[in-house]
Amino acid sequence: MDPESQGNIKRIAESEGLSKDDIIVLLGASDIEGAEISAETVTFGDPSYTGPLAGVPLGLPVYHILEPELKQFIPEAVYEENVGIWTMAVDTDEIGKRFKAIREKVAKG
């Protein structure tokens, strides 16, 4: 993940007046491995140890916009117009499985 984005996420997560329970992170990378690395960056810290989140486990709940679990919360027309095409190009079930595993790992601490 871009160091600038890492810095902004860190600032938001640590800002006063915003509890971590009120924040979620949504990713849109089409490459599953790349998305997983970004998800780990905002939960357990930057695995490459190059950005501001190196060694900073924010533990934020992270989702991928293509996860089947999220689709039910977004009006169908909006979902189809904005992300629908990607559901045909990406293994959404696999994304859902991997992101769920990351969230469960975060929940266990």
Place this chain on the structure above:
Amino acid sequence: MSACKCFVRCVFDERKKMENVIRGKSAIVIGERDGVQGPSIAKCVEAAGGKVVYAVTECFV
């Protein structure tokens, strides 16, 4: 398990499954140029009742 307990559990599981994880939340959106881009995700978040506090579209070339 009695039928009553089973019914309560089924209803509870269904409600848990249906809980909107976006509504009322402050969302950090990290889109990707070669994937779903930030503004597209942001529109979905807002339509689901969330508030976008940061949105970016990253580009890895």
